[in-house]
Amino acid sequence: MSKNPFPFETVSRRNLLKLGAATGVLGPLALGTGSVQAVNARIHVVIVGAGAGGTSMANRLSQVLNGAKITIVDTREQHYYQPGWTLVASGVWEKSKTVTSTADWLPSGVDWVKGKVAEYDPDNNRVILEDGQQLGYDQLIVATGLQLRYEWIEGMDTRLIGQGKGVGSVYAGVDEAAKTSEEIDQWIASSQGKGLFNLPPTALKCAGAPLKMTFTTLSRLEASGQREAYDVEFMTPSGRLFGVDFYNQFVKQRFEEQGVTRNDHWTLKSLDSDAKRATYSVEGGPDQVKDYDFIHVVPPMTAPDSLLNSPLVNQEGESFATWMKVDRETLQNPDYPNVWGIGDVMGMPSNKTAASVKMQAKVLEQNFVAHLQERPLPAKHNGYTSCPLITSIGKAMLVEFGWNGELLPSFSFIDPKEESWTVWVMKERMLRPAYYAMLEGQI
Amino acid sequence: MTITGTLTVLWYSAQPWLWLIALMVVLFLVPQVIARLKGYHFSAKGGKGSKYFPPLIFILSIFLVPLHTDSTLAYVNTWVDWIALLGASFGLALYAWLVFHPICYLRNHKA
Ligand SMILES: Cc1cc2nc3c(=O)[nH]c(=O)nc-3n(C[C@H](O)[C@H](O)[C@H](O)COP(=O)(O)OP(=O)(O)OC[C@H]3O[C@@H](n4cnc5c(N)ncnc54)[C@H](O)[C@@H]3O)c2cc1C
Numbered sequence: 001m002s003k004n005p006f007p008f009e010t011v012s013r014r015n016l017l018k019l020g021a022a023t024g025v026l027g028p029l030a031l032g033t034g035s036v037q038a039v040n041a042r043i044h045v046v047i048v049g050a051g052a053g054g055t056s057m058a059n060r061l062s063q064v065l066n067g068a069k070i071t072i073v074d075t076r077e078q079h080y081y082q083p084g085w086t087l088v089a090s091g092v093w094e095k096s097k098t099v100t101s102t103a104d105w106l107p108s109g110v111d112w113v114k115g116k117v118a119e120y121d122p123d124n125n126r127v128i129l130e131d132g133q134q135l136g137y138d139q140l141i142v143a144t145g146l147q148l149r150y151e152w153i154e155g156m157d158t159r160l161i162g163q164g165k166g167v168g169s170v171y172a173g174v175d176e177a178a179k180t181s182e183e184i185d186q187w188i189a190s191s192q193g194k195g196l197f198n199l200p201p202t203a204l205k206c207a208g209a210p211l212k213m214t215f216t217t218l219s220r221l222e223a224s225g226q227r228e229a230y231d232v233e234f235m236t237p238s239g240r241l242f243g244v245d246f247y248n249q250f251v252k253q254r255f256e257e258q259g260v261t262r263n264d265h266w267t268l269k270s271l272d273s274d275a276k277r278a279t280y281s282v283e284g285g286p287d288q289v290k291d292y293d294f295i296h297v298v299p300p301m302t303a304p305d306s307l308l309n310s311p312l313v314n315q316e317g318e319s320f321a322t323w324m325k326v327d328r329e330t331l332q333n334p335d336y337p338n339v340w341g342i343g344d345v346m347g348m349p350s351n352k353t354a355a356s357v358k359m360q361a362k363v364l365e366q367n368f369v370a371h372l373q374e375r376p377l378p379a380k381h382n383g384y385t386s387c388p389l390i391t392s393i394g395k396a397m398l399v400e401f402g403w404n405g406e407l408l409p410s411f412s413f414i415d416p417k418e419e420s421w422t423v424w425v426m427k428e429r430m431l432r433p434a435y436y437a438m439l440e441g442q443i
Numbered sequence: 444m445t446i447t448g449t450l451t452v453l454w455y456s457a458q459p460w461l462w463l464i465a466l467m468v469v470l471f472l473v474p475q476v477i478a479r480l481k482g483y484h485f486s487a488k489g490g491k492g493s494k495y496f497p498p499l500i501f502i503l504s505i506f507l508v509p510l511h512t513d514s515t516l517a518y519v520n521t522w523v524d525w526i527a528l529l530g531a532s533f534g535l536a537l538y539a540w541l542v543f544h545p546i547c548y549l550r551n552h553k554a
Contacts, residue, residue, distance in 0.1 A: 092513050394514030413523050421524040425512050433455030443448035 036365050040066045041372050046127060046137035048117045050074035052082075052354045052439065053343030054143035055105045056361040059441035062107040064369055071111040071135060073127070076102055079439075081432055083354055085177040086209050089170040090216035090393060091185070092428070095178045105439045117144070120310035122336040139338050139368065142324055144307060146205060146344040146352065148172065149300040154270035156297055165273045169297040170213050171205075183294060184217055188224050193293030194231040195221075196278055201237040201267045202300040203323070205344050205352035208387035208399065210298045211241060211251055217296070218258050219393040232259065233290070235266035235280055243350055244405040246417060247389065247397075254391065263288075268297065301352075303345050312339060320347025328403075329380040331364045337371065340364055348383070349403060355386035358438045365441075384408055388427035396423040470542055478545030481552060490547030497536040497543070504532035 045061060047054045050072050058072050084098035106112055115129040126136045148171055150156045158172040162179030166187060170177050187193060197214045204210075214234055221230050234241075234255060241255075241262075242248040255262055265283035272278075278295055280288045302322040307313055312333060314325045326333055326341040328348040333339040342360050344352040351360075359381060366379040383403030388396040397419050400408045409416045414423065437443045444452075457464065475483075508531050509516050519528050 392518070394509070394512075395518040395520065415521060415523075418521050419518070420521045421509060421512075421514050421518045422521070422527050424514055424518065425527075428512060430452070430456060433452045433458075436455050437448055437451035440451060442451040443444050 035362075036060075036064050036369055038064045038066055039369055039372060041068045043138035043372070044069045044071065044136065045139045045141065046135055047072045047141045047143055048074075048127065049143035049145060049343070049345075050076060050079070050102050050106065050112070051143060051145050051343065052357045052435070053145075053361065054141070055079070055102075055439045056357060056441055057141055057143065057342060057364060058110045059105075059107050059439065060361060060365045061368070062109050063441060064365065065372075069111070070109065071113055071137075072106065073113045073115055073117055073129065073135070074102065075114055075116050077114075078102060079105055080174055081435055083206065083435065084432060085170050085174060086206075086212045086216070086390065087428065088174065089168065089177040089180040089184075089213060090390075091181040091220065092216075092393060095174045097432070098174055100436075105436075117306050119306060120312050122311055122333075122339055125338065137338075139340070139372075140336075141340045141342060141364070141368075142307065142312065142345055143342045144304050144345050146301045147304040149202075149302060150297070152300050153268055153297065155273060156271045156299070160271075160273050163273075166276055166292060166294045167271070167273055167297065168294065169299070170209055171298060180213075180296070184220060187294035188220055188230075190293060191224075191226060192229040194233065194291065195294040195296070196233050196235065196290055196292045197296045198235040198266075198268045198298050199237060199241070200298050200300045202302060203320075203352060204298065204301050206387055207243065207350065207352070208389045210296070212390040213296050214255075214260065215391050216393050217294075218260070227259070231261070233261045233263060235263045235268065237265065237267040237283075239264040244399070244401050244407075246407075247399055250397075250417075251389075271295070271297070303347075307345060311335065314347045323347030328383070329363075330367050330377045331360060331381060332367065332371070332377065340368060350385045350401070351383060353385045353387055354435055354438070355400075356384060358434075358443065359384040361438065361441070382408070386410075388423055388431070390424070390427065391419050394424055395419045395421055396427050398423045398426070467538065471538070474542060474545040474549065478548050481549065483545050483548045485544070487544075487548050488551060489544045490551055492550075493540055493544040493547045497540040500539040501532045501536035504535045505529075508532060508535075 045068055047058055054072055058070060062070055079100045079102045081098040084093055087093035088095045088098060115131055117127045118130045119128040126134050128134050150158055158176055160167040161169055161172060161176045162182060166183055168180030168183045170180055197210060199210050221227050240248055241251045266280040268278060269281045270279045276292050278290050278292055282288050303324055307324055312324055314321045314323055324341045324345045324347055326346045331340055342364050343357050363379040363381045367377040370377050386400040389399045390396045398414050398416055400410060402408045407416050505528060506516055508528060509519060519525060
């Protein structure tokens with residue numbers, strides 16, 4: 001239990017239930033996740049991936065399925081609170097704040113197979129692990145997240161991060177996030193130079209993170225008192241900065257006000273880290289080369305290879321090719337009704353956030369149970385996604401929207417179009433607790 | 444959100460601060476209990492400490508609470524921000540009064 005250095009990190013659901021029992025309030029209430037009635041189901045459920053989506057579903061299903069065998073497959077011993085990495089890479093958080101033990105979040109009745117799925121064989125209701133082991137299932141939940149494609153950028157290697165070569169990337173991992181912050185510090189200490197930031201040409205998780213990294217870096221440059229000594233440029237492959245028009249315009253205007261040069265329709269193609277030079281392919285024109293002192297690399301992203309080579313993926317020509325095929329409202333695979341998806345792996349607009357996982361988990365739990373009972377699937381995902389858009393270290397906007405970019409604010413008293421200290425405090429202090437409650441299937 | 448869900452979030456939010464909460468409870472209870480054994484009640488006469496410290500803490504909190512959250516007063520912007528900040532500052536000032544008032548009472552009685 002005491003694998004983690006901070007008291008907060010050592011909390012387990014068992015401690016929480018003890019507290020609940022002690023207060024006499026929580027114990028009885030903790031028995032169910034809310035709206036779904038427990039059912040008897042002598043089935044084998046396999047969940048691939050013990051990240052945000054997989055862990056949340058393992059907890060939810062273990063509470064509503066009596067008699068079911070639940071197996072979760074993942075190699076990762078540590079659970080990462082990825083939304084905290086932006087704060088780590090911005091020098092606000094220690095990296096230890098985002099790391100807990102996977103085992104601490106898994107309910108006791110769930111089997112954890114420490115392996116990686118290499119192949120999906122839905123025609124025979126089985127998955128094959130990298131070590132050749134085969135796992136049969138009655139129901140399969142795919143929660144593998146996505147694969148970062150740094151290798152698609154020639155010359156880019158995540159091992160460059162932290163080498164003092166001015167290369168950073170918040171997405172690469174928690175250590176790399178901390179090293180990204182060090183690279184930014186070194187750039188600032190050099191008292192001048194150019195910083196390059198980019199969006200990828202694919203869908204991405206937390207689409208706000210590349211913007212947040214730019215804004216927090218601008219905060220740090222401004223705090224140095226020599227903002228004019230630094231050039232900051234932002235490259236967009238699509239010409240857009242954000243999917244929702246209001247925020248797209250807001251960020252464009254804020255970039256102008258803060259002296260950020262935008263290069264639209266530029267895609268990062270290659271990197272020469274020794275020469276500190278990046279090459280971009282430019283839509284309708286020749287490639288462009290930029291020298292830099294710091295570059296924040298956001299790689300292309302797709303579903304993991306194992307899924308891309310399976311019948312569970314959207315085919316070429318279908319929308320969201322390179323992502324898992326699911327009905328975006330029910331989260332069920334239309335070709336294999338006993339296969340479900342949750343989280344970043346799925347092909348749907350936006351929705352690659354932990355906030356979406358929170359909503360999807362409720363929908364998936366209801367539909368999964370209804371499917372077992374041969375009832376029509378009752379729940380529909382509305383596309384909810386959210387991202388506290390940090391616009392400076394110390395303030396943020398609470399961006400929440402659905403499928404068509406319509407705003408879906410959770411709190412009537414928080415204006416989604418205003419920058420606010422309260423929203424920053426939510427991001428910095430409240431969202432990690434909410435995320436952990438989500439992992440436990442409590443919210 | 445269910446009650447369990449709300450309690451879970453609150454529990455995890457409080458976790459890093461349990462030591463501080465415990466310390467504050469002790470700092471509140473010790474003078475209150477000792478002073479009450481000697482006839483103290485809320486409307487008893489306090490002293491300079493209970494008169495000047497709470498407003499001072501209120502004013503300081505307005506600057507220090509945003510700093511404590513890695514932010515700054517300049518970013519306190521919306522009416523919700525102001526209500527949250529004034530509420531937190533008022534709460535801290537009230538807490539200071541609850542601690543200093545019985546201490547001042549005890550000092551008055553010693554003198
Ligand atoms: C820098 C950054 C900032 C972010 N900011 C926010 C934010 O502010 N708000 C927000 O809501 N979200 C944010 N997110 C996004 C959020 O973290 C993800 O959307 C969420 O973690 C997705 O959950 P998931 O379960 O789909 O994937 P993950 O949590 O990534 O978990 C996937 C799991 O699957 C495992 N896996 C992969 N392949 C296999 C395989 N073949 N076999 C077995 N296991 C496998 C992996 O080891 C991993 O444990 C951010 C993410 C990053 C990186």
